[in-house]
Amino acid sequence: MKTLIAGGRVVDPANGIDRVMDLLIxxxxxxxxxxxxxCSGIDRTIDARKMLVCPGFVDMHVHLRDPGFEYKxxxxxxxxxxxxxxxxxxxCMPNTKPVADNATVVEYIIAKSRREGKANxxxxxxxxxxxxxxxxxxxxxxxxxxxxxxxxxGRPVMxxxxxxxxxxxxxxxxxxxxxxxxxxxxxxxxxxxxxATSTVLGLKGIPGAAEExxxxxxxxxAKLTGARVHICHASTRGSVDIIRWAKSLGVxxxxxxxPHHFSVTDELVRELQYDTSTKVSPPLRxxxxxxxxxxxxxxxxxxxxxxxxxxxxxxxxxVEYTYAANGISGIETAVSLVWTKLVSDGTLSVSEAVRKLTxxxxxxxxxxxxxxxxxxxxxxxxxxxxxxxxxxxxxxVSKGKxxxxxxxxxxxxxxxxxxxxxxxYEA
Amino acid sequence: MRLAHKDILGLEExxxxxxxxxxxxxxxxxxxxxxxxxxxxxxxxxxxxxxxYEASTRTRTSFELAAKYMSADTVxxxxxxxxVQKGETLKDTAMNIEAMGIDVVVMRHxxxxxxxxxxxxxxxSVINAGDGMHEHPTQGLLDLFTMREKKGQIQDLEVAIVGxxxxxxxxxxxxxxxxxxxxRVRVCGPQTLMPPDIEKLGVKAYTDLDRALDGADVVNxxxxxxxxxxxxxxxxxREYAMLFGVTPQxxxxxxxxxxxxxPGPMNRGVEISSAAADAQNSVILEQVTNGVAVRMAxxxxxLGGADA
Numbered sequence: 121m122k123t124l125i126a127g128g129r130v131v132d133p134a135n136g137i138d139r140v141m142d143l144l145i146x147x148x149x150x151x152x153x154x155x156x157x158x159c160s161g162i163d164r165t166i167d168a169r170k171m172l173v174c175p176g177f178v179d180m181h182v183h184l185r186d187p188g189f190e191y192k193x194x195x196x197x198x199x200x201x202x203x204x205x206x207x208x209x210x211x212c213m214p215n216t217k218p219v220a221d222n223a224t225v226v227e228y229i230i231a232k233s234r235r236e237g238k239a240n241x242x243x244x245x246x247x248x249x250x251x252x253x254x255x256x257x258x259x260x261x262x263x264x265x266x267x268x269x270x271x272x273x274g275r276p277v278m279x280x281x282x283x284x285x286x287x288x289x290x291x292x293x294x295x296x297x298x299x300x301x302x303x304x305x306x307x308x309x310x311x312x313x314x315x316a317t318s319t320v321l322g323l324k325g326i327p328g329a330a331e332e333x334x335x336x337x338x339x340x341x342a343k344l345t346g347a348r349v350h351i352c353h354a355s356t357r358g359s360v361d362i363i364r365w366a367k368s369l370g371v372x373x374x375x376x377x378x379p380h381h382f383s384v385t386d387e388l389v390r391e392l393q394y395d396t397s398t399k400v401s402p403p404l405r406x407x408x409x410x411x412x413x414x415x416x417x418x419x420x421x422x423x424x425x426x427x428x429x430x431x432x433x434x435x436x437x438x439v440e441y442t443y444a445a446n447g448i449s450g451i452e453t454a455v456s457l458v459w460t461k462l463v464s465d466g467t468l469s470v471s472e473a474v475r476k477l478t479x480x481x482x483x484x485x486x487x488x489x490x491x492x493x494x495x496x497x498x499x500x501x502x503x504x505x506x507x508x509x510x511x512x513x514x515x516x517v518s519k520g521k522x523x524x525x526x527x528x529x530x531x532x533x534x535x536x537x538x539x540x541x542x543x544x545y546e547a
Numbered sequence: 548m549r550l551a552h553k554d555i556l557g558l559e560e561x562x563x564x565x566x567x568x569x570x571x572x573x574x575x576x577x578x579x580x581x582x583x584x585x586x587x588x589x590x591x592x593x594x595x596x597x598x599x600y601e602a603s604t605r606t607r608t609s610f611e612l613a614a615k616y617m618s619a620d621t622v623x624x625x626x627x628x629x630x631v632q633k634g635e636t637l638k639d640t641a642m643n644i645e646a647m648g649i650d651v652v653v654m655r656h657x658x659x660x661x662x663x664x665x666x667x668x669x670x671x672s673v674i675n676a677g678d679g680m681h682e683h684p685t686q687g688l689l690d691l692f693t694m695r696e697k698k699g700q701i702q703d704l705e706v707a708i709v710g711x712x713x714x715x716x717x718x719x720x721x722x723x724x725x726x727x728x729x730x731r732v733r734v735c736g737p738q739t740l741m742p743p744d745i746e747k748l749g750v751k752a753y754t755d756l757d758r759a760l761d762g763a764d765v766v767n768x769x770x771x772x773x774x775x776x777x778x779x780x781x782x783x784x785r786e787y788a789m790l791f792g793v794t795p796q797x798x799x800x801x802x803x804x805x806x807x808x809x810p811g812p813m814n815r816g817v818e819i820s821s822a823a824a825d826a827q828n829s830v831i832l833e834q835v836t837n838g839v840a841v842r843m844a845x846x847x848x849x850l851g852g853a854d855a
Contacts, residue, residue: 311659316744320559322659322681322716325743393667394660438638440658442679 121163121541122146128168128502132175132492133475143173145498148541152494168502171535174474175490176208176499178481181273181298181352181376181426182451184210184241187228188217193431193519195229196236198451201429201518203545205451206534208499209240209482209489210429211298213273214251221246221257223265230266238544240499242268242485244298247286253277256286263293268485271298273352274401276334278304283338287347296348296374296484301334301359302402311442313386313403321390323441328356328409331402335359339366339373350484351375353428355402357412364421374484375416376426379457380404380448380524382413388524396437396444397513397524400430404524414467417476424481425473427454431520449520453511455503457525459532463505470505498541507533507547550848554666554673557682558723566724570692572844573837579616580840590619593850596649597623598640599676600631600656605811605835606676606685610653613842619850622649637661638668645669650850654678659716672849680714685845686810687720689838691728693830694765696837697806701728707759707801708732709793710769710818711740712752713780717769717810722748735759736769736791739780756791763801767808768793771818784817794820806830 123145130141130153142157143150184198193201202210212229214220220229226243233241245262247270249255259270270290277283283297290297307330312318314325335351339362342349351363354375366373380400385407389398398404405413416422430447437444458477462468468476482490489499509530513523537545548568551561558566579587595614597607607623614621624644626632631640637656644652651672654662659679666673677683695701706725712718712734725732732750734741745752753759760766771787781787798805807819807829815821824831 314743316747319742319744320719320748322679322719324680393663435636439636440656440664441660442658 122161123541124157124162124165125168125173125500125502126165128171128173130173130492131471131474133471134479134491135493137492138471143492143500145538145541148498150492150494150496150498153492166502166536170506172470172503172505174501174503175478175492176537176539177206177455177477177501178209178485178489179207179427179429179451179454180211180424180481180485182210182212182429183215183431183447184212185431186216186232187225192433192436195232195241197517197519198431199233199237199239199241201451201516202239203537203539204517204534206455206501206503206537207239207451208501208537208539209242209487211242211244211268211485213244213271214246215274219246219251220244221249221251223258223261226262226265226267239539242487244269244271246270247272247277247297248282251275253279253282256282256289259289259293259295263295267295268487269296269298271300271352273298273300276300276302276304280337280341284341284345287341287345287349291345291347296350298350298352299338300352301331301338303330303333306330306333310403311399312389313405315386315406317386317390321394326403328358328405331356332358332362335362339363339371342366342373343369343371346372348372353378353381353402354416354422355381355405355413356409360412360416360421364416367421374423375421376424377413377417377422378426378428379450379454382410382417383457383461384524385410392524394441395524396439396441397448397522399441399444399446400448401446414462417462418467423476424484425454425458425476426481427451431518432522433519434521437522447522448524449513449516449518449522452516452518453523453525453530455534456509456511456530456532459505460530464531498538500538501534502536503532504535504547505532507531509533553849554662555684555845555849556662556666556673556675558684558687558720558727559682563727566688566691566727569688569841569844569848570695572848573692573840576843576847577837577840579843580836585616586618587616588618589847589851590614590617593650594620594622594648595651595653595846596644597621597676598644598652598654599623600626601677603655603676605838606655609835609838610676610842613839613846616839617843617846619846637665641665641668645671651846674845677716679716681716682720683716684720685838685842686717687724689834689841690721690767690808690810691724692837692841693808693834694806697830698764701725701730704730704764705762706730706732706765706767707735707763708767708769709735709756709759709791711771711775712736712745712769713740713742714772714775715769721767722750726750733759733763737781740775756797757800760797760800763805765806765808766793766798766801768819770810770812771814788817792818792820793823795822795826798823804828808834810834
């Protein structure tokens with residue numbers, strides 16, 4: 121089986137490539153990359169003129185909700201949403217039911233993904249048993265089963281000593297900690313960012329410091345232990361500054377930003393009149409925080425873009441604001457937001473944006489993905505950078521329609537998504 | 548002139564013209580309250596439901612009497628004895644109430660924004676009787692009504708709001724209403740009970756009571772909820788009374804004819820001393836009377852208006 125992607129602008133940051141080329145896929149591998157490819161026996165040609173041909177996008181932070189919360193999302197629907205969003209690989213967080221804090225659940229996720237998944241699924245194991253933040257889980261066994269990292273995402277590890285031990289143990293295994301930073305004493309009962317908008321709306325506010333004190337703590341613990349720590353969903357100026365400082369000291373810290381944190385502010389909660397689709401953890405922040413997150417992406421302090429795709433059922437969102445579940449179903453709007461909010465205003469070049477979606481997360485997760493080198497697995501995302509779209513959450517492939525971006529006019533969208541040489545999505 | 552929206556969700560979204568319309572309408576409603584036979588047929592055949600997810604004495608009774616004085620039918624759902632106890636969601640409860648033909652739902656709820664949520668679900672009018680820390684618009688309106696009645700106008704009044712500003716929906720509704728009508732507003736309370744960026748709402752913030760009261764025409768004292776102490780937001784009721792308790796002594800800093808107000812229920816000896824609460828210049832009980840008139844005006848404007 122041969123597929124030719126013809127005439128596209130090939131963007132492969134890891135190999136320093138950004139020019140119009142043809143790309144040939146043979147079975148599940150990239151066979152050739154050249155100015156002009158002419159060969160016989162081509163089964164399908166994709167006309168990629170005016171399109172961006174990129175390594176398959178890697179989303180290192182999603183919630184597939186499987187096992188346990190299949191009414192919100194499952195591996196089939198979540199990976200279908202992933203490829204519709206241009207992602208060929210996703211790392212799924214362990215806050216399932218049961219929690220992925222043991223090899224059995226990790227194996228279940230891998231087995232089910234092989235059967236039903238449209239994208240590659242990489243399980244993230246829990247840092248602590250039951251996500252309780254008390255005792256570290258069987259990380260070694262989970263690694264053998266296929267876990268690529270550890271996280272208690274959704275909850276922080278509140279006890280600094282437990283985190284120190286977890287970092288030591290994970291670094292012995294060579295895997296990173298994906299760190300959800302939130303001091304629960306500072307954030308408790310909070311429903312949105314603390315600031316002028318929370319004052320007007322009368323919602324209990326979550327200060328940026330609730331995130332920052334743990335970012336500071338954990339980069340210090342990373343310095344102490346030498347472990348690799350990846351800060352999830354950095355959302356404040358303080359977090360970006362602390363990460364920048366830690367990197368300057370040589371601490372092995374990386375970090376991600378989520379599209380909703382660089383695209384909109386806490387003002388949206390007011391504009392949408394308490395619409396619960398705006399409720400997310402960490403919360404939508406101030407305009408100054410958005411500016412700092414964008415600056416962090418631009419100067420490389422923030423290494424990757426991850427969606428924190430958090431699908432929820434209508435029943436979990438169609439309630440009073442404070443009672444509503446946290447999270448945004450974000451995997452199908454990410455590419456459009458990256459291009460509209462970062463590339464179009466020059467915050468990131470096309471190549472830098474693609475790097476943060478491909479080789480950067482692949483490197484942190486230690487997976488052999490994220491480039492278009494001949495011989496590699498043919499995971500490819502083709503982006504139409506000129507498409508104008510209006511976001512319609514009700515048409516999402518994901519079961520979760522919880523998006524605050526409904527009605528947003530955005531630029532660019534995934535055009536074709538190829539996983540292991542097979543077209544899994546076409547616009 | 549009519550109100551712009553089907554709902555009364557807060558004073559933030561009201562124009563000065565709408566606020567004045569309600570106050571003017573309440574003037575004529577107040578006359579009805581002085582009659583021996585306090586009943587007019589204006590809202591006959593209309594139905595009003597009070598749906599309270601929090602305890603209330605004044606507000607609920609006030610709404611029910613306001614409705615009854617205008618011949619509307621009223622029902623009340625107390626969530627402690629309703630299907631809410633069986634886990635029914637607000638959305639389902641509200642849609643069931645509407646299915647029985649209710650014209651107005653008056654709701655109090657501990658979560659800010661719940662009335663906005665309800666107003667999107669229902670075709671019926673929603674009146675916010677207090678949502679979390681957000682707004683309590685009818686309290687704000689009755690406070691404005693009382694100030695205007697006693698002082699002649701709101702414009703240029705110096706109004707001090709004293710107490711737990713952070714958690715107070717009464718403070719927020721007062722701030723919006725007063726600033727729209729041209730009063731100058733100071734808020735005063737312990738720093739731990741002061742919301743961030745409150746001055747962006749066009750008020751001046753103080754933590755020194757004497758400075759906040761200096762030259763005030765009106766002092767509106769807020770209720771201090773004792774459970775805030777358990778959370779460590781202030782050290783003791785004793786110290787609170789020392790620093791922020793309004794007494795005749797402290798009121799000497801204000802204008803001679805200062806008006807003293809409190810939305811109730813009072814903690815005597817904590818945020819307000821009995822000597823202050825029961826003094827000549829206290830209008831706390833008149834606020835309660837005016838509350839009925841203001842709520843009659845609102846029901847009239849929402850339901851009666853042109854087609855009554």
